[in-house]
Amino acid sequence: MKKLLMVSLAFILAIGLNSCSDDESLDFTLQPDPEGLIFTNSFAANYLLSNATAANIAERFVWTPLDFGVPTEVRYELQGSTDNSVFNAISNTTDNNIAVTVRNLLDLAETLGLDADPSTNDAQGNPNNVGTVYLRVRAFTGNDGANTVESFSETVAFNVELVETGLACNPVELSTFGIIFFNGNSDPDTPLYTNEDGIHFAAINLPGALGKFRENMDFAVNFGLGDGGEFTLTMGGFGNDIPFGSGGSTGIALVTADFNNLTYTIDTNADSWGMVGNTINDFGGSGPDIRLTEDPCNPGVWFAFNVTIGADGVFKFRLNDDFASNFGTRDGGGPGELMMGGFGNDIPITAGTYNVTLDLRVQGEETYVLELQ
Structure with a gap:
């Protein structure tokens, strides 16, 4: 009987130990995501900052959610630094995106010693309104205590420029000057824009033809090729036409005429957004797109004035002129809201003359305005 009792106790003890072992095997251990925190958005080359736009969103970090191996809440913390060494928390979220406001960047820029005063310079005598600040995102679990598991994104360098208050950027206006092309067409002059006396510019479709700058579609005031050759200007003259497209070549270019210094440039490397549609150019089948020009005061904002839509x-x-990068109406979005790519999301437009604005400053929040004239 005693022997049987001892065997029973041993059996019960073995079951208990095995149960403890099974319970321990159910413990969850948090592990950092081996893929890390990866951004899915791209970033601008430069960010213009001013107190007037402090509440605006300058950028939005977007990333794939992290997996720490077990079901748990993950928090994400936006951190900033002026030296890419010491980072401080700015804001946090449980979503997989977080906004970076102009105010966030202004605070970092001011800590870096930048200011918007055009009369001040850095130690080397250069204007001190330009610099680089650094941002990253930290992912962590728990209460941020000793047992917290965390992961960090790559560090992104933000090139920032404070708009100097003494150097106000004037709004763009339609210039009285345009370009006449001698290509046998009876088209009106290609319009130019201006926001500074003597400076006239526009993104244009190069016709591969000769031409001149002239005012009010009249040769009473015109500028042609100067005695200094290509990229120089002179007022008036005969036989001094300017080549807009070498050897008859066509394409897109940003043209700038400086009548103060009698020079001009034709930048064929400049990007240009345009409008393509069935009543514009048969979606590219019957000519180039309507060109939009970037606003010199607001990088990322593109415009065109007096755009006529015939039907x-x-x-x-x-x-x-390429559908590789295009915007149409946003699915379920409000008036003027855009989304990248898509099919069947064309933007409706009625016949008329418009001022057009395309705002691409904030990724994922692109908009447009059609202002009927």
Whole structure:
């Protein structure tokens, strides 16, 4: 009987130990995501900052959610630094995106010693309104205590420029000057824009032809090729036409005429957004897109004035006459809201003359405005 009792106790003890072992095997251990925190958005080359736009969103970090191996809440913390060494928390979220406001960047820029005063310079005598600040995102679990598991994104360098208050950027206006092309067409002059006396510019479709700058579609005031050759100007003259497209070549260019210094430039490397549609150019089948020009005061904002649409139709915005980068109406979005790519999301437009604005400053929040004239 005693022997049987001892065997029973041993059996019960073995079951208990095995149960403890099974319970321990159910413990969860948090492990950092081996893929890390990866951004899915791209970043601008430069960010213009001013107190007037402090509440605006300058950028939005977007990333794939992290997996720490077990079901748990993950928090994400936006951190900033002026030296890419010591980072401080700015804001946090449980979503997989977080906004970076102009105010966030202004605070970092001011800590870096930048200011918007045009009369001040850095130690080397250079204007001190330009610099680089650094941001990253930290992912962590728990209460941020000793047992917290965390992971960090790559560090992103933000090149920032404070708009100097003494150097106000004037709004763009339609210039009285345009370009006449001698290509046998009776088209009106290609319009130019201006926001500074003597400076006239526009993104244009190069016709591969000769031409001149002239005022009010009249040769009473005109500028042609100067005695200094290509990229110089002189007022008036005969036989001094300017080559807009060497050897008859066509394409897209940003043309700038400086009548103060009697020079001009034709930048064929400049990007240009345009409008393409069924009543514009048969979606690219019957000519180039309507060109939009970037606002010199607001990088990322593109515009065109007095755009005439001859008949009701639909259109999209696209970059450099190519659908590889294009914008149409946002699914479920409000008036003027855009989304990248898509099919069947063309933008409706009625016949008329418009001022067009395309705002691409914040990724994922692109908009457009059609202002009927």
